[in-house]
Every structure is written in C-alpha cells, then in structure tokens.
Amino acid sequence: MHPLIQQATTHHRNLLEPEVWEVLNAYGIETPPFRWARSPREAKQLASHFPFPQVLKVVSPDIIHKTEVGGVVLGLRDENEVEAAFEAMEQEIRRTLPEADLRGALLCPQMQPGRELILGKVEDPQIGSVVMLGLGGIFAELLRDVVFRKTPLSAFDAKEMIADLKFHDVFKGVRGSGPLDLEALVRTLLAFSRLVEENPAIKECDLNPILLYEKGLCAVDARMLLSFSE
C-alpha cells in the first residue's frame, strides 16, 4: 500500500489532488509536473519551475467538482497572472463556499490538447474490483464507448480493452495526427491495475481526462475515493 493512502485511511480522509498525483506518479502513471502552492506569493515563486501557459486548480477536501465553483484557471501567461489568479480564485470560493476548507492550489503547465480518455476503477457487487477504459468527452457521455475488465489486468487484457472500444479507430490518428501511443496506454492500464490491486482501500477512482499523444500520455485530472472501514 502506498504510504499516502495508508496515512489517509488511518485518518479517515480522502487524498487531495496533489497527493493523488503523487501516488499516480509513484506507480508510473504520468501527470503534468506540478507544485502545491499554499499562498499567492508561493504560487508566484513556483511558477518559475514550468513553462507557460500554466494552470491553477484549487485544493480542498470539500470540493470535488472544481470547475463548477471556479476552482480551475487555465491559460496563465506569466507569474503575475498566476499570483493574481490564485488571489481571485480564493476570494471567489470564499464568497460562494465560506465553509470550504481551502488548502492552496495545484500549479502545473497547461498540456497540449490530446485524445481524451477516461480510466477508472469501481467495485462491482457481483465480481469485485473492475477497471474501465473509455473514450472521453462526447464518446463517454453520449456514445458510452467504455470497456470494463476485472483486475488484475494482463497485457493481453489491456490490449483487448483498447481493441474493444467501438471507436478505437481514433487511435490511428485523425485530422493530420499520426497514430497515438498505444504502448504508453497499455503501460498505463497495467500500472493502474497494479495501483488498485495493491491499494484495495481505493474504492473508486477516475483519471478524467487522460490526454493521449503520438508520444506518451498524461493524466490531467484525478480523483480517488477511499474506503476507511478496511
């Protein structure tokens, strides 16, 4: 079990997003490089670590849907904008959610657009831990192009999940893009399977979206629900 998950379950709390990212990175699942800023000034200083534009995301145990409360700011072009965005974001959330426990913000470079995927895990009452791979955006919500497998996954399972997506042709590349990096996706599926197998306290998890590129991939949003009774 990952020490952060162990510690969190002992204290009956869920992981904050920077912690989730840290756990993902420990299992070889790529996220953007990131820093956790506790104040506008710290955010301004940390901004020098990454190329611009950058993204700020609020960190709070009380906020799951960050976008809806103005907790995500994109396209920050320099460190002054980062500092200002942090201040404005905090002010706005304090106004709409005065009770929310705010723990700063996650700062990272804004990633290039890529093919959006969802990767997740749930507990099925009949068969136990299952992972889901889906095409993101409209493919998931409207066409429900998603595939499930029980964990642990073999490399064959991972490849079959990809092949079983109805619109798997998008991986061949469309509109001038070359074929996407399915090897990286298989590696990530296997890493994710290992993550949920080794950490049964993860009751539910969403990596949504993952951006898949011609080379590599990157999970740019992640949430994890832990179960504390175990």
Add this chain to the structure above:
Amino acid sequence: MKSSSHGLDSLFCPQSIAVVGASADPEKMGFRVMRNLVEGGFRGPLYPVNPKGGEVLGRVCVPSVRRLPKGVDLAILVIPRSGMLSALRECIDADVRSAVALTSGFREVGEEGDRVQEEMEALLKRTPFRLLGPNCAGFLNNLQDVYASIEIRPPKGNLSLISQSGSLMSAFASNMGARGLGVAKSVSMGNKVDVTEADLLEYLGEDEETHLIACYLEDLREGKRFLSIAREVSKKKPIVVLKAGRTPEGKKATFSHTGALAGEDRVIDGALRQVGIFRAETLDEFYDLSYGLSLSKPLFGNHIGILSDAGGPGVIATDAAVGYGFRILPPSQENQEELRRFLPPFSSVANPIDMTFTRDVSWYARALGLLSKEPWHGFLVIIPSHFTVRNELAETLIDASRHIAQPLFVSWLSPWEIPETMRQLTQNKVPVYTTPERAIHVMAKLASYGRWLSNQERL
C-alpha cells in the same frame, strides 16, 4: 452455498432415485417425472414415495422418506412448499445424498416463500447433502438415461446446458437436435439455494462427456468464483453465455464517472470476455455459437480463404469477413497457376476463389488441398443451390476437412435442401450455416478464442 462441485456426482449419476410426491394421476408432475424416468430407461432402483401408498407405473410406493433404504443417491422432490423443509430433513436423516426440488413458491414469491428459503439455506449449509433448485425444471443426464425432469428426452450428444430458465432446456435441445447435434447434460438452476452456476460450471468443466457448455444466466450468485472457474474451463472447452438483463443501467449520482458508467451489463460483458467466455447477444446467436463452437477448432490467426462457385455470395462473405477484421489475401503465384490448370477459364483464382459453375465435385477437394498449404487459418466454402449431387459433395467436403489442418466452415445457401445434408456434415464435424455472414460471425468468434487461448498459455 458450499462453493464446490463436490457431491454433484450423486446428483447427475445416481445409482438409485426416489421420487418424493410420486403420483398415479397422469395430470400431476409426480406422475410425469416418474414416467420420464421409466420411459427414459433409468437403470437403477426407482422408489416412488407417497404416504397414500398404491403403485405408480408398476412400482409400489414407499410411504415416507424415512422408509427408504439408506443411502439413496437422488431424491426428486415434487411436493408442495409446506412439506419442503421436513422432506429435506428426512432426506438428510435417511442419508440421501442429493435432491432436486421442482417445487415453486419460494424467494420468487416473497414473504412466506422467502422465509422458507432462508431456513432451507441454513439447513443445507451444515450438511454435505446437495440440493438443486427449488423452483427449477430439474435436469437430465442424457447419456446415462437420468431424466429428473418433465422436459423432453433429446437426442444424445456432447453439448451441455446450464439454464436459469427451465423452458430453455427443451428449446435448446430441440434447436441443436434439428441441426444434428445432441445433449449430454442439461440442468435448470431455479433459486440456487445450494447448487450455483459456479458449481455446475466446475462440474461440467470436468465432465468428459461435455464438449461445450452453454449457459443461460439471469444473475450471478457467485460471480468471482464463476469467473475464475470459467478461465480454467475455457482452456479446455468453449463456454457460451446468454446473459439476460442487458437493459437497465441503474444510474445514480456517484462519486466518479466510472461509477456512473458501470452499468451491470457492461461490467459483466468485459469480465466474461476476459475469461474466454463467448457471450451471445440473442437466442439465435446462442444457438449458432453453441453449434459451431462445439464442432470446430479455434482459428489461430485471421487469414482465411473463401471458396465459392458464384460471385455474389463470395462478395457478401468477403464484406462480412473484412468487417470482422479477417484478412483475405490471394494465394501464392504457384497455387494460382495450379488452380488455373483445372478450373474453367472464367474462374477467379484470387481470394475469394470463384470456381464459376462447378461441374465436378472433385474441384472442391483439389482446390482445398492446394489452398491448405497457404498460411491461412480457416476456410469458408459457399455452396450454391444447383447441386444435384449434394451427398457426394458433402462427402467430398467431409473428406477434405479431415485432410486439411485449418477449420472448414460451410455456407449452404438453400435451406430447403439442407436438413439431411446438414446432419450429414454436422455429424462429421463440419459446421454448416445457410448464410455466409453467420458462418463468418462464428469464425470470427473462433479467431478471438484462438487469440485468447494463445495468450493464456503464455501466462
């Protein structure tokens, strides 16, 4: 639930049977079960049990379970719900090894039925005694003449069925029978108080008389166990599952998108594929798959040859095959030249191979003999309607199928001439369908089975 198939031998292969609730009234279940056993030719001692005494089909009734000789293998319970618990207790006391309860009125009706079923569960947990049902249509062991059911006695063969629904027992057997195949064991599960789908899968997986297991399921009582058993069984024989309940999503607000998208059906679908199970979407497909998979070996690759003596059906087959990801490449130059030596000048020797109007049955054998040396993994032969020598043609195809390494499928385009020819081909392990699309569909499933099997061996 005891989580094992232990003890199911006395259920499926009893040396002695008691029918509790046997009756001389031809309208009653207690009579029809007796008649099925007697007419089916059950070879061991058969004891009708009825407190009123009398005879059923020439056999004197034993007044109660307590008066049975010790150690009867199987009791068939055809009694009202009110007598179920005491009958089970008496069976256990009399050292009866197993029972099947055809009686209805338990969990499926709620309240009182639910309460009785709970007591049954508690009672059975503590004993090695096995119970199939209640609320089921019984089972049959066709090759050993055990008909613990009122369902038909079907043709004998090597397909076995596990079914949530009793009425599918006869339907499945009849549909397979019409195609020239028969049944080994067929069992309906009912409320699964003790014996579950996982127990039955494990038992039939080890049963040498069973070459294919077809399952109609509505729910999984022991999902995880069923899947891990299926993974092992699939390495030895195909499992085809028709799982109902494809519709409701049970959508509720959840923490994650994954949770919101995890409709039961999608989850089960993935899990079934993962362990090598063939999932049928419809009853038609259930029959087509059970039939074809029981006859053919897997395809270990996706290159196939299509052989026809007409253009149109070859094109239809090619379209279907390409849609399933098959590759249809032309034969080697050398083989093309060989084909040209005996085929008419207008033939196409690319793939699909169109022999045009075939006057000579031996062309099929010669062409298949040559093409079997191609690095292809299966063949579809399409037979048009103008054959007057169909027995000879069927013999030729049967013979060819024995001399080539690749699985051979037949699409026989005219159904009215098919029944006897179909039997002839089927009984010689050559699967035949009317339309090329149906044949190609099953071949595609066999190609994915081949992929799955190759990857299991590597693990």
